[in-house]
Amino acid sequence: MPEGTLCNKLTVDTKEHxxxxxxxxxxxxYYKEMNDLEVNQKALWGIIQKTFRSRxxxxxxxxxxxxxxAESCFHYTANNGDPKQVPSYKIQxxxxxxxxxxxxxxxxxxxHCMDVAFAQCSCCTRCGIYxxxxxxxxxxxxxxxxxxxxxxxxxxxxxxxxGMHRIYHAQMDxxxxxxxxxxEWMAEEYEEDWPGLKIPVDVESADIMYxxxxxxxxxxxxxxxxxxxxxxxxGENWTVPSEGWExxxxxxxxxxxxxCKMQVETVYDAMERLKPKRMVVTECGxxxxxxxxxxxxxxxxxxxxxxxxSIHYVEWVAEALRTGKLKIDPSKKIxxxxxxxxxxxxxxxxxxxxxxxxxxxxxxxxFREMTPTKEHNYCCGGGGGLNGIGRYREQRNIGMKxxxxxxxxxxxxxxxxPCHNCWDAIRxxxxxxxxxxxxxxxxxxxxSMVEVPEHLKPEE
Amino acid sequence: xxxxxxxxxxxxSFTIFxxxxxxxxxxYFKGLSWQMDRVxxxxxxxxxxKGAARSIFFWLIPFGTRSWRVNPFFTIVFFVFHxxxxxxxxxxxxxNILLKERWxxxxxxxxxxxxxxxxxxxxxxxxxxxxxxxxxxxxxxxxDAYDYLVLLIATxxxxxxxxxxxxxxxxxxxLILHIICGEIMLIAIPFTKxxxxxLFFASRAQLGMDYGIxxxxxxxxxxxx
Numbered sequence: 213m214p215e216g217t218l219c220n221k222l223t224v225d226t227k228e229h230x231x232x233x234x235x236x237x238x239x240x241x242y243y244k245e246m247n248d249l250e251v252n253q254k255a256l257w258g259i260i261q262k263t264f265r266s267r268x269x270x271x272x273x274x275x276x277x278x279x280x281x282a283e284s285c286f287h288y289t290a291n292n293g294d295p296k297q298v299p300s301y302k303i304q305x306x307x308x309x310x311x312x313x314x315x316x317x318x319x320x321x322x323x324h325c326m327d328v329a330f331a332q333c334s335c336c337t338r339c340g341i342y343x344x345x346x347x348x349x350x351x352x353x354x355x356x357x358x359x360x361x362x363x364x365x366x367x368x369x370x371x372x373x374x375g376m377h378r379i380y381h382a383q384m385d386x387x388x389x390x391x392x393x394x395x396e397w398m399a400e401e402y403e404e405d406w407p408g409l410k411i412p413v414d415v416e417s418a419d420i421m422y423x424x425x426x427x428x429x430x431x432x433x434x435x436x437x438x439x440x441x442x443x444x445x446x447g448e449n450w451t452v453p454s455e456g457w458e459x460x461x462x463x464x465x466x467x468x469x470x471x472c473k474m475q476v477e478t479v480y481d482a483m484e485r486l487k488p489k490r491m492v493v494t495e496c497g498x499x500x501x502x503x504x505x506x507x508x509x510x511x512x513x514x515x516x517x518x519x520x521x522s523i524h525y526v527e528w529v530a531e532a533l534r535t536g537k538l539k540i541d542p543s544k545k546i547x548x549x550x551x552x553x554x555x556x557x558x559x560x561x562x563x564x565x566x567x568x569x570x571x572x573x574x575x576x577x578x579f580r581e582m583t584p585t586k587e588h589n590y591c592c593g594g595g596g597g598l599n600g601i602g603r604y605r606e607q608r609n610i611g612m613k614x615x616x617x618x619x620x621x622x623x624x625x626x627x628x629x630p631c632h633n634c635w636d637a638i639r640x641x642x643x644x645x646x647x648x649x650x651x652x653x654x655x656x657x658x659x660s661m662v663e664v665p666e667h668l669k670p671e672e
Numbered sequence: 673x674x675x676x677x678x679x680x681x682x683x684x685s686f687t688i689f690x691x692x693x694x695x696x697x698x699x700y701f702k703g704l705s706w707q708m709d710r711v712x713x714x715x716x717x718x719x720x721x722k723g724a725a726r727s728i729f730f731w732l733i734p735f736g737t738r739s740w741r742v743n744p745f746f747t748i749v750f751f752v753f754h755x756x757x758x759x760x761x762x763x764x765x766x767x768n769i770l771l772k773e774r775w776x777x778x779x780x781x782x783x784x785x786x787x788x789x790x791x792x793x794x795x796x797x798x799x800x801x802x803x804x805x806x807x808x809x810x811x812x813x814x815x816d817a818y819d820y821l822v823l824l825i826a827t828x829x830x831x832x833x834x835x836x837x838x839x840x841x842x843x844x845x846x847l848i849l850h851i852i853c854g855e856i857m858l859i860a861i862p863f864t865k866x867x868x869x870x871l872f873f874a875s876r877a878q879l880g881m882d883y884g885i886x887x888x889x890x891x892x893x894x895x896x897x
Contacts, residue, residue, distance in 0.1 A: 266703025270875055274868045277819050279811035280739055280746070288810070295813030304814075341897065342739040344731055344750075345872055346879030505886055509710035516712030516886060563888015563895070587888075587896055588738055 216245025221252070221364040223468065224375025233375065238602055239368025249364050251322055257315030259362055264311060268355065271347040272308050275300055281349065284342035286590045286614040287332050287607075299339040299349040302328050307356045326365045329356045331604035334596035334611075335465075336556040341587070358467030366466050367601045373462025377471045381478045382426040382458040392454050394429040398437040405670055411440045414486060415451035420528075421488035421520075422452050423459045423479060423503070425496040425632050438655035439494065442529075445662055446537035450492075456482025459499035460632075461507075465597030469510060476507030483519040491522040495653050497555030497631035498595070500524045505562060524558050526630055529654055530567040533574045544661040546576045549624035553582075553615075553638065553651075554589035555631035563587075568630070571654070575661060580622040590614050592629075594637030612641045620647060627651045674844075677851045678770065685855040692862025693870045700874040709882070716885045723884015723895070724877035730897040731876055737897040746804070753797035756790035757826060761854070763787075766837075791834050798827040818865070825860050828853035 215221065217232070219242045224230050236242050281299040282288050288297040295301065306325040310317055317325075333353040340348030360366055361374075376383050386394075395411040403409045412418070420443070428435040443450045456478040463471035483491060493500045504522040508515065532538040552568055559565040565586035572579040582589055593612030598604060615637065619627055629635045629651050638651040706712050713720055730736040740747040761767060764787050768778035782790075801823060805815045832853050836846035861869050868875075883895040 263708060265705055265708055266700045267709055267875075267878055269703070270700060270871050274865050274871050274875070276865060276868065277805075277811065277814035277816070278746070279808060279814055280743060282810040283742070284739070293810060295810050298810050298814060300814055340879060341895075344739070345868060346727065346731075346876045348879060348882075506710055509707055509712075512707065514706065514712060515715050516706070516710075561887045563883075563891040563893055566893050584738070 215364070216242070216249060218242045219245035219249055219364055219371075221249075221362070223378060223471070224371060225378050227379060230372065230375040230379055233368070233372050236368070242368045242371070243603070246323065246365065247319065249319060249322075251317060251319060251363055253315045253317070256310070256317075256359060256363060259359060260311060260315060263355075268307075268352060271345070271352065272304065272311065274345055275304065275347055276345070278344070281339040281343050281347070284339045286336075286338075286593065287611050290593075290611045290613045297332060299333070300347075302332055303349045303352050303356075307352055307359075310356075310359065322360060322363060322365045325356060326360050326367070327604075329353050329360060330367055330370075330596070330598065330601060331607040334556075334591045334594070334598050336591035336595055337561060338556070338588070338590065341560070354464075354467065356467075357465070358469055361467040366468075367597075367603055369600045369602065370462060370466035370597060373597075373600070374466050374468040374471045377461065377463045377468075377475045381455070381475060383460045383462045384426040384430045386426055386429055386458075388455050391429055391457060394433050394436065395452060398433050399440065402437045402441065406441050406444060407668065407670055409437075409440055409444050411436065412451045414454050416486050417488065418449050418451040418486065419489045420448055420450040421483065421486055421491045422450055422494070423457050423482075423491060423499075424452075424494045425460045425499050426458050427460075427632060428494060435494070435653070435655060438659055441659055442532075442538065442655060442662075445664060445668060446532045448537070451486065451488065453479075453482035453486055456480070456485075459493050459496060459503045461498065461502035462597065462600075464498065464502045464506065472502065472507070473510040476503050477511055479503050479507070480511060480513075480519050488520055491518065491520055492528045493522060493524050495525045495630035495632070495655065497557035497633055499632075501557035501561055505557075524562065524564055524567075525654065526558070526564055526567045526571060529658065530570040533571060538658065539663040540574050540658075540661050541663045545574075546626065546657075546661075547578070548626060549578045549580050549622065550576045550626045550628060551580045551582055551619060551622040551624040553592060553619075553627055553629040553631070553634045554586055555629075555634050556589075556591050556595055557631070559589065560587045572628075575657065578624075580624050582618045582622055590618060592631075592634040592637035594640070595633050599633055599636045599640070608637075609640075609644055612637060612644070616641050616645050616647060619649060625649050628654065628657065630654045673848055674851075677848065677855070678774070681855055682851075685858040689858040689861055692859075693867075696862055696867050697870050697874055700871060704878065709878070711878075711882045711886050713881055713885070716890070719884045719889050720881035721884075723882070723889050724880035726894055727880025727883065727897065728873055728876045739897075749797045749800045749804070752793045753801065756794035756797070756830070760787055760790045760794070760830070788834075788837075791830050794830045795827060795834065798823055798830075822860070822865050825853075825857050825864070826866060829857055 218236055285299050291297045306328050335350040335354045337348055337350035373383055392413055395413055399409055399411040461472055461475055504518055508517055593615050594608055598608045627638055627649055629638055630653055642649055734747055734751045735741050763782045765781045768781045772778040805811050832846055832850035836850050860866050883889055
């Protein structure tokens with residue numbers, strides 16, 4: 213069975229393997245090899261028989277082809293109503309076809325499925341809430357990505373991402389040592405301005421175990437410092453684990469379910485080891501969904517719950533403002549019009565939209581909702597891994613037009629976006645469409661607005 | 673012919689319909705898996721039940737969901753079609769006379785004018801559904817012959833029934849055709865897309881449980897369908 217040296221059905225479990233993929237700039241060789249990758253039809257059908265159950269079967273069977281899902285999909289709208297972008301068509305012509313053909317599909321068809329599953333669906337699950345039958349095509353596309361991954365058909369960046377998780381237990385090559393060093397470095401760096409600031413590592417029985425997105429220590433370490441400052445000001449007894457600190461899951465985007473399990477178990481192990489009262493997840497959408505919502509199932513936890521209660525950063529902020537642990541200086545509230553980008557992963561799929569509004573009521577004088585909003589809001593355009601895949605850059609940029617127009621319609625020039633993916637998409641959107649907007653996470657915004665208690669102020 | 677169709681054939685059709693529907697429902701729920709679906713159905717039954725009930729309830733109310741509200745034309749057509757489709761055969765006077773004759777009991781019955789209006793509603797709504805399939809590019813693109821066939825199976829008993837009632841000269845012909853069409857529909861329900869007669873409730877309940885348990889239902893707010 214022909215397999216490429218880079219593009220194959222193997223999982224990436226060694227550093228050498230990972231490095232060889234990274235050395236292949238933009239995945240040129242990888243995608244070339246993909247053209248010769250043979251489909252193991254028997255294995256594909258075998259997985260389907262084991263995992264394709266009544267929910268999916270029914271969804272594919274009873275779809276009445278009513279087309280109500282069409283306008284729920286931002287890809288459909290952004291592509292001027294191209295019928296090929298109707299969610300029902302997209303899933304029926306890919307997963308539906310594989311099932312109907314009992315796995316007897318060829319290389320071309322699998323590549324077509326990969327293109328649709330990644331470039332035409334961000335798994336935002338909005339279509340599912342517009343279908344009278346509740347057919348959730350985002351969930352089915354995620355399943356399809358898993359089938360594709362098992363046959364080696366996954367975008368180059370996703371393959372690398374899964375390798376990172378398998379090797380480093382993080383989406384980027386950050387070792388335990390790198391992480392702990394970053395924590396120490398940030399605490400030192402900011403201690404002068406914030407006397408007593410610490411980033412406590414591996415403290416047992418803390419009230420909060422804080423976990424992050426690997427991009428923070430890798431590219432924006434000040435984010436970690438900002439989290440520390442806010443916990444410090446709020447007087448929280450908190451800690452970070454030396455291992456099991458990474459919440460994200462490119463493996464979830466790729467459909468590498470074994471790597472998903474490995475990744476979340478590192479976090480659950482940290483919970484068992486440090487026994488915190490609660491875990492707080494940083495301002496990331498898919499990280500929360502992966503580790504808090506889906507993770508317990510990957511790890512085989514029947515309760516569907518993480519070992520200790522886990523909350524998203526917006527829940528913590530809302531609580532801190534409500535209880536007065538953090539106080540906003542009224543003169544520093546945002547005066548200009550401001551809007552909020554609902555992350556699909558923790559708003560539609562996590563029910564946390566009302567916490568975001570609670571925060572807005574404390575920090576903004578002229579808060580403007582997008583239309584539609586909260587659970588019905590659109591994906592930023594870069595979700596489901598799409599931001600990170602070079603092969604589909606053009607399709608992503610077209611899809612972002614829906615969010616662009618939504619933002620412009622609010623009249624706000626400032627977008628609060630407590631999700632890395634949304635934040636990136638909005639940044640790229642500005643670069644491409646020159647809308648004249650600014651965007652921010654909550655942390656820097658809060659630090660610029662909170663009242664600092666006398667005893668926590670630096671000595672002049 | 674009439675005796676055969678309203679005797680053994682009717683029994684057979686109803687048996688296939690009822691057993692078929694029950695089997696479809698049982699198979700659906702048996703096929704759910706907490707780990708594959710990633711929904712802890714059993715662990716959080718009360719949240720699940722609430723989510724399922726809300727998910728079904730709001731979708732059964734015209735304009736009860738955002739999807740219904742943003743598609744008002746379709747919503748009206750859809751509800752006229754389904755309400756007539758379900759109420760007319762159950763509460764029709766002549767069906768209940770037959771019921772009384774054969775099985776010794778009958779249900780409340782609607783006036784003939786009401787039945788006529790509902791029947792015309794079903795036929796006109798079906799016509800609009802066909803036109804919609806042809807007129808809207810995104811629906812036309814999805815539509816195949818099977819979609820028209822199931823629509824025909826569902827509407828045929830109404831067209832033929834209406835003819836039988838109003839075209840006295842050919843009464844027998846239309847009546848026999850009406851009974852055959854009705855029986856075809858009953859038999860087709862478990863085996864075709866018409867299985868959504870029961871699977872609508874199953875599928876809605878499942879997604880409702882999903883939102884009620886995993887996707888935010890335990891975070892203090894119910895999902896605003």
